Amino acid sequence: MTVNPPQVSVPANPGYVFPAALVWWTRAIGLAERSLAPLADLAVRLLLAQSFIASGVLKLADWNTAVYLAANEYPVAWLSPVAAAALGIAIEVGGAALFALGLATRPAALALAALTVVVQTSYVALDSHLLWIAVFGWYAARGAGPISLDATLARGLARSALPFGAPVARALDWATRRLEPAYELALRLWLAVALAVAALGAAAPALPWQSATTFPAGFALACAALLAAGVAVRLAGIALAAASLAFVATATHEVALMAWGLLGLLLAVRGAGPLSLDGALARLLSRRYPELAGGLGYDLESAPRVVIVGAGFGGLACAAALRHSPVKVTLVDRRNYHLFQPLLYQVATASLAPGDIATPIRGLVRDQANARVLLGEVTAVDAGAREVLVGDRRVPYDYLVLATGARHGYFGRDEWEAHAPGLKQVEDATEIRRRLLTAFERAESTTDEEERRAQLTFVIVGGGATGVELAGAIAEIARFGLAQDFRNFDPARSRVLLIQAAPRLLPAFPAALSAQARAALESLGVEVMLDSLVETVDALGVQVGGRRIAARTVLWAAGVVASPAGRWLGAAAERDGRVKVSPDLSVPGHPDVFAIGDTAAANAWEGKPVPGLAPAAKQAGHYVAAAIHARVRGARAPAPFAYRHLGSLATIGRKAAVADFGFVALRGAVAWWLWGLVHVGFLAGFRNRVSVMLDWFWSYLTYRGGTRLITGDAPRGPR
Numbered sequence: 001m002t003v004n005p006p007q008v009s010v011p012a013n014p015g016y017v018f019p020a021a022l023v024w025w026t027r028a029i030g031l032a033e034r035s036l037a038p039l040a041d042l043a044v045r046l047l048l049a050q051s052f053i054a055s056g057v058l059k060l061a062d063w064n065t066a067v068y069l070a071a072n073e074y075p076v077a078w079l080s081p082v083a084a085a086a087l088g089i090a091i092e093v094g095g096a097a098l099f100a101l102g103l104a105t106r107p108a109a110l111a112l113a114a115l116t117v118v119v120q121t122s123y124v125a126l127d128s129h130l131l132w133i134a135v136f137g138w139y140a141a142r143g144a145g146p147i148s149l150d151a152t153l154a155r156g157l158a159r160s161a162l163p164f165g166a167p168v169a170r171a172l173d174w175a176t177r178r179l180e181p182a183y184e185l186a187l188r189l190w191l192a193v194a195l196a197v198a199a200l201g202a203a204a205p206a207l208p209w210q211s212a213t214t215f216p217a218g219f220a221l222a223c224a225a226l227l228a229a230g231v232a233v234r235l236a237g238i239a240l241a242a243a244s245l246a247f248v249a250t251a252t253h254e255v256a257l258m259a260w261g262l263l264g265l266l267l268a269v270r271g272a273g274p275l276s277l278d279g280a281l282a283r284l285l286s287r288r289y290p291e292l293a294g295g296l297g298y299d300l301e302s303a304p305r306v307v308i309v310g311a312g313f314g315g316l317a318c319a320a321a322l323r324h325s326p327v328k329v330t331l332v333d334r335r336n337y338h339l340f341q342p343l344l345y346q347v348a349t350a351s352l353a354p355g356d357i358a359t360p361i362r363g364l365v366r367d368q369a370n371a372r373v374l375l376g377e378v379t380a381v382d383a384g385a386r387e388v389l390v391g392d393r394r395v396p397y398d399y400l401v402l403a404t405g406a407r408h409g410y411f412g413r414d415e416w417e418a419h420a421p422g423l424k425q426v427e428d429a430t431e432i433r434r435r436l437l438t439a440f441e442r443a444e445s446t447t448d449e450e451e452r453r454a455q456l457t458f459v460i461v462g463g464g465a466t467g468v469e470l471a472g473a474i475a476e477i478a479r480f481g482l483a484q485d486f487r488n489f490d491p492a493r494s495r496v497l498l499i500q501a502a503p504r505l506l507p508a509f510p511a512a513l514s515a516q517a518r519a520a521l522e523s524l525g526v527e528v529m530l531d532s533l534v535e536t537v538d539a540l541g542v543q544v545g546g547r548r549i550a551a552r553t554v555l556w557a558a559g560v561v562a563s564p565a566g567r568w569l570g571a572a573a574e575r576d577g578r579v580k581v582s583p584d585l586s587v588p589g590h591p592d593v594f595a596i597g598d599t600a601a602a603n604a605w606e607g608k609p610v611p612g613l614a615p616a617a618k619q620a621g622h623y624v625a626a627a628i629h630a631r632v633r634g635a636r637a638p639a640p641f642a643y644r645h646l647g648s649l650a651t652i653g654r655k656a657a658v659a660d661f662g663f664v665a666l667r668g669a670v671a672w673w674l675w676g677l678v679h680v681g682f683l684a685g686f687r688n689r690v691s692v693m694l695d696w697f698w699s700y701l702t703y704r705g706g707t708r709l710i711t712g713d714a715p716r717g718p719r
Contacts, residue, residue, distance in 0.1 A: 022285070023324050026292060029271075032234070037269040041145030042102075044262045048135060049100035052112060056092030059085070074123035091115045099139070102148020106172070109139035127208035131259035134187055138266060141183035142176055184273035185230075191263065192228035195220040211256035214247050227267075230276025237267030291324060296369050303328045303370070304632050307388050307397035309378050309565075311338050311361045313614045314597035315403035317621030323368050325629040330397075332390055334377040336360055339426060342614060345466060347429035349473035350437065350481075350708040354426045378404070381568040383590055399592050399628050402565040402579070403621065406598035406612065409561035409576065416537040420554040423466060430711060432555060436474065437710045439553045444486045450550075456494040457551040459542055461534050462558030463500030464507070465650040468517055470555060471498040472652040475524040497527045497551075499534060499544055501558070506658070508611065508648055513658040516667045520652040534558075560612065565599050574601045583640030585624055594627070596620035605643040615646050649675045 059066035066089060071081035079087065091111045098108040113136035120129040144150050154169065190207070197204050198212035199220035212220060219239070226236040244261030248254055272278040286292040304327045308315045311333040319331050340357040347354050365371040376390040387394040408422025421431050436458070443455040458474050460467045478494035485491065498505070498521065504514040505521075505528065518528050529544065536543040541551040562577035571587050572580045578601035579587055585600060587593045597617035602610045610616050623641045630637050647661035649671070657671035666674065 022289060022292070032269045038146045040265050040269045042147045044135065044266060045100050045102065045139075045144065047258075047262065048112075048132065049096040052092045052096035053100075056089045056096070059089050060093065074119055076118060076122070088115060102144035102150050105144040105148060105150050106140050106175070109136040112136050113140065125205075127211040127253060127256035128259050130206070130208045131256060131263060134190065135259065135262060135266070137183060138187065142180040143172060181273045181275045185275040187263075188227045188230060188233065188267075188272065188276070192224040195224035195227070199224065208256060208260075211253035211260065214253060214257060215243055219243065230272040230278050233272035233276060233278055234268050237264045237269075240264030241268060291369065298326045300328050300370060304398040305330065305396060306399045306401065306628060307332060307395055308401040308403060309333075309388065310403035310405055310597070310599070311335075312341075312403055312405050312597060312617060314617035314621040315401065316361075316364060317618040318401050318403065318596065318625045319365060319371055320368070321622045321625030322628065323370065325370075325625070325632060327370060327399075327628065327632055329368070329371040330374055330395060331361065331365065331371060332374045332376060332378060332388065332395065333361060334375070336362070336373075336375055338364060341424065344423055344426075344429050345469045345473060347426065348423055348432035348436070348470065349477055350433050351473065354430065358426060378568075381593075383569055383593065386592070397592075399631075400594070401624055402593065402595045402599050403597050403617070404563035404565050404599050406560040406562045406577075408556055409559040410556065411559060413537070416556070419539050420461060420537045420556040422556040423470070424560075434710050435553050436477075437708060440482060440486065440491060441710070442552070444488050452489060453495075454541065454550040455552050456489070456491075457497070457541075457549065457553070458494065459497045459499060459549060459551045459554045461499050461537075461542070461554065461556050463498055463502065463505040463528075463530070464557060465648075467498055467500070467557035468505055468521065468650050468652060470557060471496055471521055471526045472524060475521070475526050476653050479525060495527065496525065497529060497549065499529045499532050499542070501531070501533050503531050505530070506650060509650070509658060509660050510665055513660055513665055513667060517650065517652055517658050520656040524653055560598065562599055565595060569593065584627055584637065585620055585641050594624045596624055602641065602643075604641045605645060610643045611645075613648070616643055619643060649678060651675045
């Protein structure tokens with residue numbers, strides 16, 4: 001029996017409103033600083049370093065020419081030609097390599113800047129040299145960004161027992177705090193004068209005015225005014241970078257324009273610095289809206305309490321969307337990490353490590369002042385008291401969001417789970433990896449051919465996206481990844497069976513793409529069994545349609561069941577446990593409780609059930625956050641939730657995939673590249689994106705994965 005809780009008045013903060021325009025601006029700035037700035041910093045260092053390294057290598061290969069140039073073309077009065085040539089090559093090769101790696105970046109930048117000054121004054125004066133000196137000065141003042149060895153070693157250096165470690169760290173910190181603002185101001189003014197001089201048709205020897213004449217006069221004057229005043233400097237930087245790219249192919253100052261573009265890029269992602277009107281405005285807004293500086297503009301303890309159970313895609317999206325709402329967010333999860341489930345099968349098949357697709361929750365909300373994380377398992381919800389039971393403690397709420405996800409389901413045959421693990425958590429993936437790799441090891445050690453065939457037979461039950469991706473990955477490992485690893489058998493002899501009860505694979509995709517997926521799997525050697533119902537699963541194999549298949553490794557990808565959230569509330573639920581929700585995703589009878597993602601059964605996809613996909617969960621999380629924000633502010637509630645289908649993707653092996661966007665269907669290599677880009681983009685955390693891209697690149701070219709470790713205890717019995 002469902003008991004409707006009393007309607008408690010929820011406190012709000014009507015005097016505090018964070019403007020919507022600032023919400024979007026802070027999100028854009030945050031994206032630039034967290035994701036784009038590190039990449040831009042790395043790109044600038046690599047582009048500048050490669051030209052110096054190439055020059056140094058050429059001189060090193062022709063020493064006589066290097067000495068001649070040092071003696072005649074750009075002599076250094078206080079060095080002999082041999083010493084000057086040796087020093088120049090050392091800076092060009094060694095200094096540029098350090099600069100590219102971001103190791104001892106400041107000394108390396110100073111050395112490269114000094115070398116460029118010598119070339120500019122003693123050899124040939126070019127705008128590109130002046131602009132390079134400006135970029136090197138930037139790095140001498142502020143150091144390298146997050147993707148550098150300096151950033152990696154900085155914290156350890158300051159706390160190490162190395163001589164001068166702490167003083168050096170303090171000196172570098174002082175340089176960043178004191179020198180960077182002054183240098184940014186000088187750099188902006190220098191660039192502004194160069195643009196103005198070029199626009200007015202004048203000349204100045206210490207300025208890159210010749211290459212600046214490539215820009216239209218009006219454009220150059222506008223950028224000069226913005227840079228000089230320190231207003232909208234990011235936009236000016238974007239404009240300079242775009243204009244440089246547009247003119248670089250047709251201009252005579254190609255190298256100089258590329259340098260203009262690099263400086264524009266740095267200004268775009270780093271901004272004007274504190275000594276600017278942009279900086280003054282930012283400080284003023286931060287005092288009015290403390291959230292801009294990581295604070296809060298309201299009393300957190302008296303704010304409405306939003307408890308989110310589950311830190312999956314939906315729960316995290318909801319928490320992040322409440323960043324600028326005057327509420328107190330508590331994110332509860334029984335694990336301390338957010339897991340990117342779409343790539344879990346790659347952990348199971350030893351292509352990625354668990355850390356590549358898992359990110360600590362606290363790290364994801366570290367900068368969200370109104371959010372806290374609570375580690376624990378929710379066992380019940382007391383709707384009458386408005387409390388969530390987490391272990392032996394009670395967590396009160398004003399609004400509750402259930403984003404508890406789902407587990408694999410066995411259609412009432414739960415005893416099969418011991419023999420056919422599903423794939424929903426890291427523990428599932430590592431157990432599947434252990435079984436897969438152990439099967440190959442046991443096939444190597446046995447002398448019984450029948451047992452070897454059973455060990456090398458892999459059965460996947462379920463022909464949805466997870467089953468298709470598992471089957472393709474296992475087939476590729478057997479045919480290519482483990483080649484030459486074993487002596488008593490050929491891993492390519494392995495048998496991979498994909499069993500599907502429906503008449504075709506990937507039922508959510510168009511029939512043509514399903515057929516394409518089947519053809520791609522069969523080209524890898526996978527045996528696809530359609531219209532086949534599994535009758536028995538045990539330690540020795542499966543029985544399908546009265547036929548016995550001996551297999552020591554059986555994997556389950558055939559169905560899921562929702563969490564017990566519905567039982568916590570006594571709410572109406574579907575057969576698979578998903579809670580039936582209202583159009584606003586609230587639970588009927590509990591207007592202050594919302595269910596999203598795999599927890600909810602919502603017919604919000606043009607009257608059809610919302611699919612259990614990551615984009616659907618994220619959309620629901622954003623919607624519920626908007627609904628809560630509207631209630632707290634006393635504003636009009638948003639329209640009923642409507643799921644916008646962005647497409648479905650599934651990959652088959654290393655070069656094939658299928659993608660359905662409704663208006664267009666893709667297959668083959670194009671779909672595979674798109675699949676990779678989408679999945680990397682959805683990963684949480686910049687480190688994870690870089691790590692996964694590097695692992696994929698290495699594995700793709702070598703067929704070698706770096707995580708083929710058998711961990712965990714082997715089960716007793718025939719396995």
